[in-house]
Amino acid sequence: MTEIIDTLREPWTFEFMQRALIVAVIIGVVSAVVGSFMILKGMAFIGDALPHASFGGVAVAFVIGANLQLGAAVAAILVAFAIGFIGKRGVVRYDTAIGIMFIAGFALGILIISREEGYVVDLFSFVFGNVLSVSWTDVWITAGLGAFVLTIVALFYKELLFTAYDPSMAAASGIPVNAAQYGLLFLIAITVVIALQVMGIVLVLAMLVAPAATAQLLTRRLPAMMGLGAVFGIASAVIGLYAAWYADVSASASIVLTATAMFVLAFLFSPSTGLLRQTQWAQETPVEVPDS
Amino acid sequence: MSSEATQVPAVDVSHLSAGYNGQAALDDVTFTVEKGCLAGLVGPNGSGKSTLIKVIMGLMKPWSGAVKVSGASVKAGAASIGYAPQSELVDWSFPVTVEDVVLMGRYGKIGLVRRPGREDRDIALRSLERVNLAQFRRRRVGELSGGQQRRVLIARALAQEADLILLDEPLAGLDAAAQHDLLRLLEDLRKEDRTLFVATHDLSCVASDFDHAVLLNKRVVAFGRPKDVFTADLLAEAFQRHLLVLPGGDRTLVGP
Ligand SMILES: Nc1ncnc2c1ncn2[C@@H]1O[C@H](COP(=O)(O)OP(=O)(O)OP(=O)(O)O)[C@@H](O)[C@H]1O
Numbered sequence: 089m090t091e092i093i094d095t096l097r098e099p100w101t102f103e104f105m106q107r108a109l110i111v112a113v114i115i116g117v118v119s120a121v122v123g124s125f126m127i128l129k130g131m132a133f134i135g136d137a138l139p140h141a142s143f144g145g146v147a148v149a150f151v152i153g154a155n156l157q158l159g160a161a162v163a164a165i166l167v168a169f170a171i172g173f174i175g176k177r178g179v180v181r182y183d184t185a186i187g188i189m190f191i192a193g194f195a196l197g198i199l200i201i202s203r204e205e206g207y208v209v210d211l212f213s214f215v216f217g218n219v220l221s222v223s224w225t226d227v228w229i230t231a232g233l234g235a236f237v238l239t240i241v242a243l244f245y246k247e248l249l250f251t252a253y254d255p256s257m258a259a260a261s262g263i264p265v266n267a268a269q270y271g272l273l274f275l276i277a278i279t280v281v282i283a284l285q286v287m288g289i290v291l292v293l294a295m296l297v298a299p300a301a302t303a304q305l306l307t308r309r310l311p312a313m314m315g316l317g318a319v320f321g322i323a324s325a326v327i328g329l330y331a332a333w334y335a336d337v338s339a340s341a342s343i344v345l346t347a348t349a350m351f352v353l354a355f356l357f358s359p360s361t362g363l364l365r366q367t368q369w370a371q372e373t374p375v376e377v378p379d380s
Numbered sequence: 381m382s383s384e385a386t387q388v389p390a391v392d393v394s395h396l397s398a399g400y401n402g403q404a405a406l407d408d409v410t411f412t413v414e415k416g417c418l419a420g421l422v423g424p425n426g427s428g429k430s431t432l433i434k435v436i437m438g439l440m441k442p443w444s445g446a447v448k449v450s451g452a453s454v455k456a457g458a459a460s461i462g463y464a465p466q467s468e469l470v471d472w473s474f475p476v477t478v479e480d481v482v483l484m485g486r487y488g489k490i491g492l493v494r495r496p497g498r499e500d501r502d503i504a505l506r507s508l509e510r511v512n513l514a515q516f517r518r519r520r521v522g523e524l525s526g527g528q529q530r531r532v533l534i535a536r537a538l539a540q541e542a543d544l545i546l547l548d549e550p551l552a553g554l555d556a557a558a559q560h561d562l563l564r565l566l567e568d569l570r571k572e573d574r575t576l577f578v579a580t581h582d583l584s585c586v587a588s589d590f591d592h593a594v595l596l597n598k599r600v601v602a603f604g605r606p607k608d609v610f611t612a613d614l615l616a617e618a619f620q621r622h623l624l625v626l627p628g629g630d631r632t633l634v635g636p
């Protein structure tokens with residue numbers, strides 16, 4: 089018994105693991121809340137575009153010697169607004185706008201980096217994330233930004249919900265739809281930036297989408313979807329970090345795999361929409377053919 | 381001179397043109413809807429009914445012309461007009477309950493940041509009762525039938541508590557009983573001195589039960605009393621084919 093407890097406790101006796109846990113849990117919660125809006129609006133792709141595009145900002149910051157995190161943030165926010173602006177004009181489809189910004193930002197990053205001699209580990213961690221090396225400063229920044237995002241969502245929940253659900257009706261009712269739409273993009277950008285340090289460019293999307301999508305399969309109201317998504321996000325962080333500790337594998341990859349495993353389970357076994365449940369239903373209810 | 385004649389109309393549209401990407405959908409549209417009347421907007425598919433409603437709502441900028449509601453021009457978001465969009469335009473897969481959707485009708489009145497209160501919930505519930513959906517209030521909207529979903533949109537428009545209500549095809553897909561109930565509801569609303577402007581494909585219903593009809597096909601072919609509007613000639617002009625008009629006792633049938 090004590091062995092089990094020791095096994096469970098061991099990773100958290102190290103300070104870098106405590107920091108990793110705090111940061112991963114915050115990101116799990118914030119991602120689930122913001123990710124819920126994202127997948128409901130069919131904007132999952134933006135969760136991939138922003139981190140890639142922000143690589144351009146990271147590279148610029150690297151060259152001019154500025155804070156990399158700040159470079160990523162500025163780039164992500166600019167790109168989010170550019171996507172909103174292009175998408176709103178209605179000339180090209182939303183995902184086309186996203187795709188263009190995605191490639192442009194990422195390519196810019198590669199271009200700049202390829203000219204630099206000292207291509208260092210720091211930049212590398214932006215690509216793959218490194219939750220095990222976050223500092224206390226990172227923890228505080230993450231906590232502050234996370235609290236900011238959650239506060240904004242809580243305060244303007246009504247406006248965000250109405251705009252996401254039915255933008256034209258929301259506009260007709262006097263909701264500031266433009267502000268709400270740009271605000272949502274802004275929140276996504278901030279979430280991406282805080283998730284970047286843990287997940288890296290490649291895996292941010294999974295963290296934004298998987299817990300929220302899992303929760304969507306199991307709930308019927310948006311607040312419940314966000315809440316349950318947050319629980320899945322936290323669970324992924326905890327389980328993923330244990331896996332990283334004991335199996336000595338990449339922490340961000342094991343967090344993401346845990347989150348996607350939960351999605352697969354929910355997809356198969358969800359009481360209302362589960363695949364197994366539906367096939368069973370089909371087998372149990374033969375089509376009645378009236379005798380003629 | 382009666383006071384009726386001097387009253388400002390609920391909707392006053394003059395020389396309105398509007399469209400999409402340079403293509404006109406409405407051309408020099410002029411008509412009025414008097415206060416406290418039940419007016420029908422009829423015309424073939426693509427004749428501009430939904431466009432006209434969106435322009436009146438202030439959701440779309442007209443190219444030229446003016447819209448006045450109760451004598452004043454509309455600002456988008458004045459929240460003074462109740463509106464139920466054509467239900468094809470609504471995202472039914474969204475995780476919101478019937479009650480959530482109806483409550484959205486209150487959002488414009490509540491103001492930024494504040495939450496809907498007791499009174500808003502009561503109004504939402506009463507609106508749901510008026511369309512006979514109170515027992516479904518905790519269902520996810522996607523789990524309702526098409527006709528029930530349409531009634532949810534109407535309940536949301538009612539929850540706005542506006543004097544002018546614009547409904548885009550509320551009758552489509554309703555069964556006979558639900559259609560009858562909805563018409564009764566429209567009558568009741570009119571008795572409360574509200575003005576209703578309803579786009580619909582149910583010509584017989586407008587001919588028999590409505591006070592006023594606007595016959596639209598990009599431009600206004602006719603407007604006025606249904607019996608003056610639903611003549612074989614005017615209908616043929618609007619629909620580009622011959623439709624029969626059969627005046628009965630208290631029902632008029634219009635059809636091919
Ligand atoms: N979003 C849009 N973009 C471009 N053209 C549009 C758009 N919406 C409508 N139109 C065009 O404007 C015209 C009027 O459309 P509208 O939706 O107002 O017709 P409607 O009378 O409501 O038709 P229905 O009876 O089918 O609902 C049509 O020719 C249509 O093709």
Ligand SMILES: [Mg+2]
Pocket residue numbers: 429430431466548
């Ligand atoms: Mg229409």
